[in-house]
Amino acid sequence: MTRAYPADPHSFARPNEVVVRHVGLDLDVDFDAFRISGTATFDLERRTPDATQLVLDTWQLDVRAVTTAEGEALDFEVGEEDPVLGRPLTITLGAGDRVVVTYATSPEAKALQWLEPEQTASGKPFLFTQGQPILTRTWMPCQDSPAVRATYDATIRVPADLMAVMSAENPTERSVDGEYRFTMPQPVPAYLIALAVGDLEFREVGARSGVYAEPSVVEGAAWEFADTEKMIEAAERLYGPYRWGRYDMLVLPPSFPYGGMENPRLTFVTPTILAGDRSLVTLIAHELAHSWSGNLVTNATWNDIWLNEGFTTYFEVRIDEELYGAAYAAMLLRLGRQELARGVEQEQPRDTWLELDLVGRDPDEGPSKIPYEKGSLFLRLIESAVGRERWDAFLRSYFDRFAFESMDTPTFLSLLKSELLDPAGVSAEDLQLEAWVHGPGVPDNEPLTESDAFDKVDAEVARLLAGTASADLDTDGWVSHQWVHFVRALPLDLGVDRMAEVDAAFGFTASGNIEVATAWLELAVESGFAFETPAVDQALAEFLVRHGRALYVSKVYRKLAATDRGLARAREIYVTARPTYHPVTQAGIDRLLA
Structure with a gap:
């Protein structure tokens, strides 16, 4: 018996009646109007033989027409708006099992971030989508539930000086006319259908892996991700074959709201992991692991x-x-x-x-x-x-x-x-x-982990607190994880002078490692050091404007928002930073600073 789809509180779709099995996209990307427009063609399976309606999820889409594959108009209705879910698109079906929806996105589509040339490394515009968890409905009609999977193909037209890539079988060279064709033969949930358009180049890093990035970034990214093939092989030894063909990565501009997004065949990653020493590439291991847990x-x-x-x-x-x-x-x-x-x-x-x-x-x-x-x-x-x-x-x-x-x-x-x-x-x-x-917190039988490397850090923190100068601590050979642990272990009452001494010795305020920098700025805010030290305050503001990765900027904003003085400073910085953030990041910080 075919398994029933679970009731999904975040989707209007009724896949137990009619389910989408394949999507064909034919779309134009308009950077001037901040709009994607074209058609989405849906191949359907009627799981309930007498079903007469297909229900799709949408959010502020301009649905212009719905037809059969032969062009015959079908009746449709766009329902009432739900502030979280958007609107259902209910289509009355004819005898056929293919439906074509002609539509255009709204300039406010939450899944789309349109970047101006000054926001990119290449000085050219950039677009990327971010569909998880329920934002794909803002750039294409779909059954936007993670339980519903479909294959897809796409024809995407973009400006001729830009390149389009998707979570699909991708080109490695630009087309002459700006038209790109894609195929995803494995069925995926709607949230894993992804598109990016920009001034991109490709570099191979392994037999079945490579990286796309803007020209000034791509060589450094290829060096940083040199262990990708080894990661794929290690994952396969553990839990079986990699089933998606290639594993490529796309380095996005700094406004990307996540560390990575596990779009099949093309992981989207933040540039914040390009630390120059391969110290943060465990994020690639995480996104790769999603090729089994999450995508598969x-x-x-x-x-x-x-x-x-x-x-x-x-x-x-x-x-x-x-x-x-x-x-x-x-x-x-x-x-x-x-x-x-x-x-x-x-x-x-x-x-x-x-x-x-x-x-x-x-x-x-x-x-x-x-x-x-x-x-x-x-x-x-x-x-x-x-x-x-x-x-x-x-x-x-x-x-x-x-x-x-x-x-x-x-x-x-x-x-x-x-x-x-x-x-x-x-x-x-x-x-x-x-x-x-089904219980809160962490039960008392959790497995514990010992770390000799962190024990060494704790010993040096104890020496520091006993009066040893920062410059005399034994930190040779420490990796970034130890530095994060070191910063987190420092007490809030260390004092401005000692904080300044630690910073002078180890350069935390100027750190190019986002995890170390975030831990330090959190401490600097909570201890008051940032408010007493103009250079740290300036670095704090620059950090929040430069980065759009929600997890890390929200940590710093949360510390700022804990006091009246900090909240005022956060709001002041946010005026400049907010326009550079993705809507996902904006929504989270808006709530924090309200």
């Missing part, structure tokens, strides 16, 4: 996002352990645990469950790090309970069995109990499974 087996609804992100965070560390060793992985686990502690402190208790309840809410407003770090920690607990060999066999089988399908929390838990825990003689009570999945 996808959360059924956004309430189940831990099945994407928790699994991927766990898998990311396993890839890093394969390549760089257990000591390196231990540092990542410890930093992740620090992030989880912060998340538990900041979120409402219900939002610290693994299975979320986002009904009536924009899923973009859900908890940031809980699904990632608590999910990963829970999987490590399972590994420790049943043994790594048994756990790895289960996980590989899981990816094989449910490839190109969706998964919800109850189904996964039932599978976990019957096919792993019971045969291993481990009970749900032994794991405190219910407390992990």
Whole structure:
């Protein structure tokens, strides 16, 4: 029996009646009007034989016509607007199973960021989409639920001096006339249909991997991502074959709101990971891991996002352990645990469950790090309970069995109990499974991680606090993870003079590593050092204007917003910074500074 699609609180679509199996896009990209326009052709399957309506998700789309493949007009209705979900597009079907929608986007489409030439490294305009979680409906009509998968092809026309790429089979050279054709033969959810247009060049970094970026960035990016092929091979050794053909990356301008977006075949990444020393490329391991957890087996609804992100965070560390060793992985686990502690402190208790309840809410407003770090920690607990060999066999089988399908929390838990825990003689009570999945915070049976590298950092922090000068600390050979831990371990009452001494010795204010810089600026704000030191205040403002990566700028804004003085300064900086941010980042900071 064909599996039923789950009820999705964030989609109007009714895929159990009529589901989209293939999408054909034929679109023009207009940088002058900030608009995409053209047609979307949908090949349908009637899962209910007598179904007469196709329902698609839209948000401020100008739907101009709906026809059959032969051009016969079909009746359609655009429904009432929901502030989160947009509007349903309900189409009355004829006898055929192909529908063509002619439409145009709004200049305010939340998935689209149109960058002016002065916002890019090349001095040419740039466009990129960001569809997760429910924003694809703002640039194309679709059944915008992660449980609904379709193949797609596209013809995209752009200015002749720019290049278009998609989460599909991509060109490596520019076309002469600005027309590009794409095919994605594997079925994907709508949120993974992605497009970018800009002054791009391509460099190969491995047999099946490469990088696209603006000309002044592409060589440095190719050097930074040199280990990509090794990461793919390590991931395959762990959990089976990579099933998407190529794994390429696109380095976006600084306003990209995320560290990375795991669009199949073409991961979108932030330029903030181009640290010049390959110290931040674990993010690539994370996005690559999504090729199994997320893209291959996808959360059924956004309430189940831990099945994407928790699994991927766990898998990311396993890839890093394969390549760089257990000591390196231990540092990542410890930093992740620090992030989880912060998340538990900041979120409402219900939002610290693994299975979320986002009904009536924009899923973009859900908890940031809980699904990632608590999910990963829970999987490590399972590994420790049943043994790594048994756990790895289960996980590989899981990816094989449910490839190109969706998964919800109850189904996964039932599978976990019957096919792993019971045969291993481990009970749900032994794991405190219910407390992990349907309870707040972190249960008391979490697995702990020791890190000799962090113990060395703690020893040097103790020496600093005992009076040793910063310049006399033993920091030779430290990697960026140790520096982040060092900064986080400094007390708020260190004092302006000692903060200045530490900064002079280690150059934190001027750090080009976004993780180190963020940790330092958070400390500088919370301790008051930023307000007492004009150079730090200036660097703070420049940081918030230069970067658009939501996770990191929101951390600094959150610290600023904690006091009246800081809130006033944050609002002052935000006047300049906000126009450079993606709508996703804008929405989050708007809420923080309201």
